[in-house]
Amino acid sequence: MSDARLLSSQMNTPATFYRILIVDDDPFILELVRRKLEQSGFDVLSAVSGKEALALIQQKGLPHLALLDINMPEMDGFELSRRLQEFSDVPVIFLTAVDEEDTIVEGIRLFAEDYVTKPFSPRELVARIDRVLRRIGDFRYTLNPIIQVDEHLAIDFGHQRAFVNGKEVPLTPTETKLLHILMRNAGRPVSYDFLIRRLWPMEDVFEDSLRVHVHRLRHKIEPNPSKPRYIKTERGIGYRFAVEPD
Incomplete structure (x- = not known):
């Protein structure tokens, strides 16, 4: 489907859910967290690598919050956070087996709103996510890949562009x-x-x-x-x- 057809097909409605992006190269952890968050009423996107996560955002749109493992091959959680912060203000919680104080302090100082160490309590994880989401508030616009603000303006955060009267603006x-x-x-x-x-x-x-x-x-x-x-x-x-x- 062309960008112009996408623009005409997507209407702006208030968000009725919170979307969480989980990125972890451990399939067991990924599935455990995904099920717990879905049971708690969240819409969940999951990826096994930073590269896959960035591609997913371009395809599906931004999440309300990202839950990231720190130690991942090719692109670790710090680098993925840095890439996310280049074009968005998505809050991050680190879910990690790393418990060195210096690493945790650096992660919070540079990127994250919070962190949870493995092994973890799923109930505590949901509580920490809820706390961050209450602080940032709701997003009034649907989290589509292309967000239609009105007949004049649409925004594509993943590709860092706007559409003004149907014309692409980087x-x-x-x-x-x-x-x-x-x-x-x-x-x-x-x-x-x-x-x-x-x-x-x-x-x-x-x-x-x-x-x-x-x-x-x-x-x-x-x-x-x-x-x-x-x-x-x-x-x-x-x-x-x-x-x-x-």
Whole structure:
């Protein structure tokens, strides 16, 4: 199916479930966690490698949360987290047999919201997932590969692109992640400080840099960048992704 037909076939409706991506090269662990999460009401995507996980996101769309093993061949959990954070703000929980304090601290400092060591309690794992999901809130848009915002705009996070009036517009990794943060909080103001910390967690960046990226993103997706329909400025606070045009 062509991109244009995909755009016309996908309608935007509120999310009614949480989608979890599990990545682990141990088939037993993968199946155990998948069954427990499905029994708890989650929609589950599973992959045995980082490469497969990234391909799955491009095919199925972003998850609400990623549950990643650390020690995997070719692409470990840290590298997969880094790749995810290039174009999204998907929260990560590490599920790992690694229990060295330095590794755990590094993982949380750089990438993860939490971690669970193997062997683990499935009930505790679900509780930790619930805690993170309560903090990030719901995603107002369906998690399709291409998210139809309205008749003018659609977003494909996995391929880092937008469709504006049916025309493909490439997005930079920073623009894609910025848009994901704003859309995940659609209808609510997101502070300058929060955006800066999520976009550049290990760098000293100021509001001027954020404004430049917002300006460029508006010029790519807004019908009239001088009067934004989607990315509204909340003076003295930050930015808000409008759920409906004002």
